[in-house]
Amino acid sequence: MELKMRLCVALLSLSLCLGLMGHVRAQEEADDVEMDVEDAIDDMREEDVEEEEEKAPGPPPVPTVTYRAPEPMGEHYFAESFDKGTLQGSWCVVLCVGKWEVEEMKDTKLPGDKGLVLKSKAKHHAISALLLRPFTFDTKPLIVQYEVNFQTGIDCGGAYVKLLAQTPDLDLEEFVDKTPYTIMFGPDKCGEDYKLHFIFRHKNPKTGEFEEKHAKKPDADLRTYYTDKKTHLYTLVLNPDNSFEILIDQTVVNSGNLLNDMTPPVNPAAEIEDPDDHKPEDWDERPKIQDPDSVKPEDWDEDAPAKIPDEDAVKPDGWLDEEPEYIGDPDALKPEDWDEDMDGEWEAPQIPNPICETAPGCGPWERPMIDNPNYKGKWKPPMIDNPNYQGVWKPRKIPNPDFFEDLHPFRMTPFSAVGLELWSMSSDIFFDNFFVTSDRTVAERWAADGWGLKKAAEGAAEPGLVNQMITAAEERPWLWIVYVLTVALPLVLIIVFCCTGKSPASTSAAEYKKTDAPQPDVKEEAEDEEAKEEESGLIDKHKSEEEDSPGEAEDAAGSDNKDGDTSNEVEQLMLLEEH
Template sequence: MASSGDFPKRPKTSSFQFASTFQGEDALRTGEWVLSQDPKYEGQEARVRVERCDLEGGVFHGDYGLLLDESHKHYGVGATLPKPVDNTGKDLVLQYEVQVRGGANCGGAYVKMLRGAAGEDMTTLNNDSPYSIMFGPDKCFRDTNKVHFILQHQNPNTNEWEEKHFGNAPKIKDDGGFHVYTLHIKKDDSSFDLYIDTEMISSGSLLADMKPPLVPPQEIDDPEDEQPEDWVTEAKIPDPFAVKPDDWDEDAPKKIVDEDAEMPEGWLEEQEEIIPDPSSTRPDDWDDEEDGDWEPTMIVNKACDEAPGCGKWEKPLIANPAYKGKWSAPKIDNPDYKGEWQPRKIPNPAYFDIESTEPSHVDPITGIAVEIWTVDGGVWLDNFVIGHDIGDALSLAEQTWRPKFKAFEAVKAAEKKQKERERAAKRSERGSNEAIASWNSKMMTTSRLLADKARPYVPAAAAPALDAAAENPIAVVGTMLAGMLVMILLSVFKTRSRSSSSSSSSSNRSRAKASAPPTEAGGDNEGSGDEGEGLGDDNHIKEEEEHEDEEEEEEEEQEQEQEQEQEQEQEQEQEQEQEQEGEGEENGEDAPVNNWDKVGAAADALEGEVEEPAPISST
């Protein structure tokens, strides 16, 4: 971004006949620029001031311009030239900078080059003040959008003043940024060029492209010549012998509604094309009795620019193939027709020989004024120059306008990237929401279908619960998952209980062996000694181990028997389901499965398998 050093404190303007850059002392306080005292602009003292350039970051805090601050107001302010500017035998160049803060919606930002006494006393400035040239941007929504170039030209024969408008005026720049407008009138061939931001946008000729023409026609119709009373100008007349056909329907409408039409995708029915500016505020000095009811500034809804349309959509009308309209007799040649009457021509008193004048010459400019009405507030103007060299004007623009333009474009580019990131985030969020909504919809459809199939097999008392489950499938899925988790936990608990029981039995047997009295061996042979006593212990341990093996084998056999019983029960249930399905197919419909019985059977089986946990020993 540019720094404050990019802007010259006092741009070089010595080559111009007039220049006002608003650098240095306040131009309103010094009297260089004067406010009109016409009642039309009453109160503008509080709305017009010299203010620094408004750009994010304050990079041009040293650049000052003329600010017309408030919206919905008339403004009249101007400067008297030190001496009149006469372009006899010379080119004429006008240039100034404009920023309409927030973007141009409805309002003018043009200037008037005043002539004669009108430019000598700015306190009397009004809409009727005579001027030589009016030039600059003007826009009002979609009705007006042009860079005006208007001449007030005096006819050398009649001495009457008449406005001549450039008919091919270009469009303005309305993005809220800084723009420079330049007009160059050439003395050699009476042509002219219009520049926006130092680029030539349009060109024309004072002799060929002004409306009405700069030079009036050489002959005109005689205003006193009258058409004879017996002059017949109708070439065709209705056939007096024609008769309307019997099948002619005069009441059929010309247009009918296109019933096949569909609203274009992306049409914004809830949006309006023109909306109130949310930043518009009622001025503190607004008087309803004098100024009327205050209304906020209306702006173009930018959302509509990216859509095929806004507002309520209605099916379009199309031509009615059955339409014939009101019947009328066909035309035939008029035997009394004499042709089109034309008045005789006479010399035009306003005509003048272009060779005797200098078309590029305009009446000497004595003042420059901003006399406008604007709905937009924040019209900032700067660097007014009048001279004879287009190169000097464009060079000045590169010094004063170009740095601001680059800085504004950088800010705008950063804002655009931020908006793109926000739009991408919204698109991603919208896609996720749509996926969730689609999944929910499918779940709802499936749950309702299953509920309808299960309804004939569900007891009447359970019907409300079935309906609730169908309308809230997510809760049902959650409940099923919770049930599965409980079954898994019970299975784990059962396994651990068995392991604990087995460990407890083994521990009890070990303690019993340790506390048992010695077993007598060899009958009355008590004197066998240590060798006989050790042999008795070994036999006892062996018997205990064999007993434990037998218990484990019995437990394994019981578990195998239980598993076989469960498998048989499952096979029986499958056979019953197949028989029910077969009966349903014979009846031409799907047989619903009674899932409630299956759940109950599974619960009973699970309950029978769970063992009580072994008591915890206190030792």
């Protein structure tokens, strides 16, 4: 109970402190207003004063994130920040319906930071640019990264990049969906299917044909990256040991190996089923068969019905045998357009007989049906193991004529350009800071100078926790229920826990009634009464002694024993009077 009281006192103290703080703040604001008025009056009265005292310096301004275009600090194959504000000179826009623009984000937190924006909706877009030099897959890793922001959300569309294969006939002005690529990487979404593509085209060393290999799906939930309208950094890392990593905002969301985690597999099976093999006609795949030696029992009655009338049933009292269960509606009228020659004889629609509503039933009574205890049904021989069972037939295995083994799928086709070839039902998709390198440290520095600034600026502009909760609840009203259950309900329980329960007084009173033990107040009253009685008795005794021998008191002044007794009695009387 003491814990409850302490908790209640703490909560009340906290509330009181908050209230006092609010009151003090309001009082300070009011005082500030009064001081401002007085200062204004003083200034008006002192118009002849030429110089005023310098004002005290205010608080320092809140630091803001200043944008500076990132610069590559190391070996790289491609770097584009779009901060020049133009596509001329490096990018080739295909003359199709879709429109591209270089501009800032609609709700930019970094003035001066520009990017490539897909402006059209429900149209084909294609744009590409050459690398500084082709990338060759040899002993160095490949790092590709770029930023995407779905400014207005995304309904159905992609934001993936293609690394265009280095071929003699590569023409960026003719960049279409059929243009050969080496890798396709990036986000894609349609409906509730959120994807993060990593596809590479593998060349069959025997036939020379290319086949797309798709990475396994990420285990992480990608929904937030498509719906939060923030800028996200997508990174693909391929290593010469065939391992790969896919990162979003520098956090790994998928990883694996090109040999083990791609669909279909890079290397085909060493053996395949023989397409010319056929199951023999006498092949028996039945694991169970009917017992051929089983005979139907003589007493087995296959004709016995499954249900029989209940012979123990009795017709309820008051059953109306002569009354029909349904009667014609007496209030129904034949339609005026009823043609008996065409429609036949008209009959009133049937309704439940109102007389039967108060009776157990109407019409001829029949015994209810029950399960027949002697019913056995159609006799069938029991099942036994098939002695001729040969198992499920499968065609035999033969060596795969198309088998090959490529232990180095990292050695892909070199690529010499990057491109965006997209069809989107959403517009205003923002792309920025494309970067291709073989040095991960250089890529991280580029990300820090570009995406890192955006993240810092967006974080500084984010509302507080309460505003975020309110905004989320406006988009998803069901969150209000969650807030009530997680915030309001525990608060109510704490108040009930602190402010309810038996008080010490009522508890002690109840125990007193049960045990009849003396209570502190009762003990004190009893002690006071005893003291008063003792005092009264001593006074009466002293008076009686004075009345009986008034002269003896004076004669006994020299007697030591009587003097001591008298002084003791006087001291006791004084103590009792003080008490």
